[in-house]
Amino acid sequence: MEKKIIYLxxxxxxxxxxxxxxxxxxSNELRDTNLIEQVQLVKxxxxxxxxxxxxxxxxxxxxxxxxxxxxxxxxxxxxTIKNNKIIKELLYEKKSKQIRAVLKNCGxxxxxxxxxxxxxxxxKALVKVLTEMKPENVIDELKKSGLRGxxxxxxxxxxxxxxxxxxxxxxxxxxxxxxxxxxxxxxDRSVLEGDPHSVLEGMIIAGYTIGSSKxxxxxxxxxxxxxxxxxxxxxxxxxxxLLGSNILGSNFNxxxxxxxxxxxxxxxxxxxxxxxxxxxxxxxxxxxxxxSVKGLxxxxxxxxxxxxxxxxxxxxxxxxxxFASIGTEKSKGTKVFALTGKVKNSGLVxxxxxxxxxxxxxxxxxxxxxxxxxxAIQTGGPSGGVIPREFLDTPVDYENxxxxxxxxxxxxxxxxxxxxxxxxxxxxxLKFCVDESCGKCAPCRLGxxxxxxxxxxxxxxxxxxxxxxxxxxxxxxxQKASLCGLGQSASNPVFSTIKYFEExxxxxxxxKRCLAGKCKALVYFKILPQKCxxxxxxxxxxxxxxxxxxxxxxxxIDPQKCIKCGACFDICKFKAVMKE
Amino acid sequence: xxxxxxxxxxxxxPAKKDxxxxxxxxxxxxxxxxxxxxxxxxxxxxxxxxxxxxIDIRKCGCQGACSAEPLVEVNVExxxxxxxxxxxxxxxxxxxxxxxxxxxxLHDYIFEIN
Amino acid sequence: xxxxxxxxxxEGLVRKWKDKRGNLIMILHSVENIxxxxxxxxxxxxxxxxxxxxxRIYEVITFYNYFKLEPPGKHNVSVCMGTxxxxxxxxxxxxxxxxxxxxxxxxxxxxxxxxLDVVRCLGCCGLAPVMMIDEKVYGKVKKNxxxxxxxxxxxxxx
Numbered sequence: 001m002e003k004k005i006i007y008l009x010x011x012x013x014x015x016x017x018x019x020x021x022x023x024x025x026x027s028n029e030l031r032d033t034n035l036i037e038q039v040q041l042v043k044x045x046x047x048x049x050x051x052x053x054x055x056x057x058x059x060x061x062x063x064x065x066x067x068x069x070x071x072x073x074x075x076x077x078x079x080t081i082k083n084n085k086i087i088k089e090l091l092y093e094k095k096s097k098q099i100r101a102v103l104k105n106c107g108x109x110x111x112x113x114x115x116x117x118x119x120x121x122x123x124k125a126l127v128k129v130l131t132e133m134k135p136e137n138v139i140d141e142l143k144k145s146g147l148r149g150x151x152x153x154x155x156x157x158x159x160x161x162x163x164x165x166x167x168x169x170x171x172x173x174x175x176x177x178x179x180x181x182x183x184x185x186x187x188d189r190s191v192l193e194g195d196p197h198s199v200l201e202g203m204i205i206a207g208y209t210i211g212s213s214k215x216x217x218x219x220x221x222x223x224x225x226x227x228x229x230x231x232x233x234x235x236x237x238x239x240x241x242l243l244g245s246n247i248l249g250s251n252f253n254x255x256x257x258x259x260x261x262x263x264x265x266x267x268x269x270x271x272x273x274x275x276x277x278x279x280x281x282x283x284x285x286x287x288x289x290x291x292s293v294k295g296l297x298x299x300x301x302x303x304x305x306x307x308x309x310x311x312x313x314x315x316x317x318x319x320x321x322x323f324a325s326i327g328t329e330k331s332k333g334t335k336v337f338a339l340t341g342k343v344k345n346s347g348l349v350x351x352x353x354x355x356x357x358x359x360x361x362x363x364x365x366x367x368x369x370x371x372x373x374x375x376a377i378q379t380g381g382p383s384g385g386v387i388p389r390e391f392l393d394t395p396v397d398y399e400n401x402x403x404x405x406x407x408x409x410x411x412x413x414x415x416x417x418x419x420x421x422x423x424x425x426x427x428x429x430l431k432f433c434v435d436e437s438c439g440k441c442a443p444c445r446l447g448x449x450x451x452x453x454x455x456x457x458x459x460x461x462x463x464x465x466x467x468x469x470x471x472x473x474x475x476x477x478x479q480k481a482s483l484c485g486l487g488q489s490a491s492n493p494v495f496s497t498i499k500y501f502e503e504x505x506x507x508x509x510x511x512k513r514c515l516a517g518k519c520k521a522l523v524y525f526k527i528l529p530q531k532c533x534x535x536x537x538x539x540x541x542x543x544x545x546x547x548x549x550x551x552x553x554x555x556x557i558d559p560q561k562c563i564k565c566g567a568c569f570d571i572c573k574f575k576a577v578m579k580e
Numbered sequence: 581x582x583x584x585x586x587x588x589x590x591x592x593x594p595a596k597k598d599x600x601x602x603x604x605x606x607x608x609x610x611x612x613x614x615x616x617x618x619x620x621x622x623x624x625x626x627x628x629x630x631x632x633x634x635i636d637i638r639k640c641g642c643q644g645a646c647s648a649e650p651l652v653e654v655n656v657e658x659x660x661x662x663x664x665x666x667x668x669x670x671x672x673x674x675x676x677x678x679x680x681x682x683x684x685x686l687h688d689y690i691f692e693i694n
Numbered sequence: 695x696x697x698x699x700x701x702x703x704x705e706g707l708v709r710k711w712k713d714k715r716g717n718l719i720m721i722l723h724s725v726e727n728i729x730x731x732x733x734x735x736x737x738x739x740x741x742x743x744x745x746x747x748x749x750r751i752y753e754v755i756t757f758y759n760y761f762k763l764e765p766p767g768k769h770n771v772s773v774c775m776g777t778x779x780x781x782x783x784x785x786x787x788x789x790x791x792x793x794x795x796x797x798x799x800x801x802x803x804x805x806x807x808x809x810l811d812v813v814r815c816l817g818c819c820g821l822a823p824v825m826m827i828d829e830k831v832y833g834k835v836k837k838n839x840x841x842x843x844x845x846x847x848x849x850x851x852x
Binding site: 180181183184185189221222223259260261262264265276277278280282338340341342346378412414416432 | 714715716717718719720722723753754757758759760761775776777778780781813814815816817818819820822837
């Protein structure tokens with residue numbers, strides 16, 4: 001009989017020790033049936049399933065059983081391990097929710113080795129393009145595929161490329177936008193670090209298609225490892241003749257160069273990014289003219305996000321139709337998200353368009369930390385919005401997220417639980433945009449500042465109901481009148497939090513309370529006498545001597561002296577200090 | 581380096597890709613390195629030599645399970661391919677001794693990503 | 695010593711980049727990598743060598759967060775305030791560091807030992823909250839661990 005392995009995992013987070021009991025049950029049973037030598041029993045750390053009870057996976061057959069009870073153990077050993085029979089009642093047909101297309105090589109190949117990339121089928125798309133495809137054929141495939149820009153706005157990639165291709169100019173440029181400035185998102189970094197050649201290949205194909213011979217990688221200087229690996233990839237490709245003159249014996253020439261960002265969020269906006277590559281301050285300018293007409297050094301230029309470019313090789317190799325077979329009607333292919341915030345398994349996930357938010361957060365992300373309640377999901381970073389829990393079953397695509405007042409964005413997805421305050425979150429994003437506003441246009445420069453001041457006023461307990469209207473009015477003006485995407489979208493977090501959580505704003509304004517306990521001025525600490533063990537630890541640790549009392553009489557907090565630092569709350573071992 | 585030709589790339593068949601049967605891959609992206617992957621990688625290199633464990637040790641990019649970094653993937657003939665998470669230097673040495681040499685999987689460190 | 699070498703290098707640097715368009719930011723990056731900031735006399739020299747007005751160089755330096763005009767401390771403490779870290783209470787780490795070092799964000803301690811910066815996303819969201827000292831990243835930092843982490847660097851000096 002072939003050697004078997006049993007993976008054992010308790011997928012319910014509340015039952016800490018149960019798994020050891022099951023381990024004993026299984027090992028006793030294996031010993032009793034004399035199978036202990038043939039079968040390895042292993043407790044594992046994560047089985048990719050959550051809240052499904054005790055779960056086992058039997059290898060090499062890959063059989064997964066869920067919700068196992070004590071008396072199932074004997075049956076599993078007898079029927080499945082001994083006789084290779086499947087127990088239908090326990091069986092779980094595990095379907096992976098993730099599709100690895102862009103991240104196909106990430107974590108599998110050595111990113112510093114071009115041989116590894118080629119061995120995994122890399123640069124085959126480039127060969128195909130150079131030998132059997134004309135630029136217009138590439139455009140056709142892109143059109144068939146329905147690929148849309150992964151940087152956030154979702155503009156059809158084929159249209160962008162086609163505009164630039166149609167321009168009559170000796171000089172044209174291809175730019176890879178690797179200025180991933182959205183705090184909380186790192187999809188592009190992972191791709192550049194894990195599979196740089198796929199982005200290179202996408203850029204070379206882009207160059208061939210639009211008739212350009214020069215491309216730039218624009219990468220954040222804060223990503224030194226990504227810069228190092230991309231530079232290595234460029235050097236390797238140049239040495240192998242995949243960059244330079246007469247690439248692979250064709251008459252196509254293409255060169256690549258890296259330019260570093262310098263910590264300006266606005267440079268993710270394409271016209272600002274162009275200014276930055278030109279060596280200037282990254283201030284945007286009005287469009288049209290679009291970069292595909294008049295871009296870098298006034299020449300036709302296409303700017304694509306890292307993930308968009310990383311999609312190109314597999315799209316060309318497999319054909320546009322195959323690419324379009326995944327996803328929804330208007331959003332095709334897969335999307336990489338950086339899943340973070342209050343989710344158990346934060347990390348990088350790649351899912352087909354059209355998957356629901358619930359599946360991403362609960363089936364892949366494992367649910368919310370500490371099994372707390374999810375309050376909302378934030379997508380699109382400082383330019384996006386929040387989506388309340390009622391819409392968890394919304395399929396993820398450009399249109400649906402837009403309808404809900406958020407955006408797909410570049411791929412940040414942040415889970416927010418009931419201990420997070422949305423007024424504070426809106427303030428956080430707004431502060432970011434105010435810091436990053438380049439100052440060129442008034443709606444963004446002044447509007448952002450005013451919004452921030454009102455939010456600060458509200459979170460300090462000085463809000464008035466009229467402020468809600470002011471917030472809405474200013475937000476609207478910024479959306480309509482700002483010069484570039486940064487300003488137009490900077491008020492989105494405010495807009496969407498008011499739209500869905502106006503009640504929470506009212507709590508702050510009318511009741512002067514922050515129920516999540518984030519806005520310090522609206523938090524009050526209290527000692528609960530029934531829980532207090534009179535140890536006096538809080539009094540010793542209070543920096544402002546605001547705690548009065550004695551070991552005999554118990555303690556109270558003097559609200560006049562309390563500076564709301566939370567030291568007593570943190571130090572109390574009996575949870576007798578309450579925030580409200 | 582010699583210039584590649586179209587033929588060189590066309591003749592590769594990724595399905596038949598043979599990267600050997602015994603290998604360990606360490607995820608070495610920023611998040612992995614921040615969590616200590618560099619130390620783990622060095623420990624694996626040094627200790628495998630010191631302990632005479634024959635195994636091919638490589639670097640790779642990010643597999644995505646950031647909260648479980650550092651991630652180490654192990655493939656040893658006769659055993660399924662396994663992804664270990666939250667690997668420390670000590671765990672790395674245990675992997676060499678227990679998994680690679682004695683062909684026994686480690687408890688409590690295997691991660692299966694959905 | 696380092697300074698002398700750079701002045702010699704500056705001409706080499708300019709020679710390397712002179713023919714490339716839009717070179718100013720890349721040259722400033724190289725300068726910043728060596729000094730940790732962009733000294734005024736270097737900017738003056740660059741202005742001459744590149745034939746670019748000093749005002750344009752300062753325009754670029756002051757626009758981008760990455761470039762600094764003041765020398766940094768011996769150890770650069772950066773606390774990440776990206777969204778993931780913000781939600782996992784990075785603010786309390788900043789408070790704690792400010793309390794221990796008696797400096798505010800963007801300042802250097804009197805002994806020039808530590809410089810504190812609040813930065814946008816270091817890209818290690820899975821390890822939030824994250825802080826970085828020089829090149830070393832510390833993940834899942836707890837408020838009460840801050841003092842130990844900082845004191846390691848002080849002890850190294852002794």
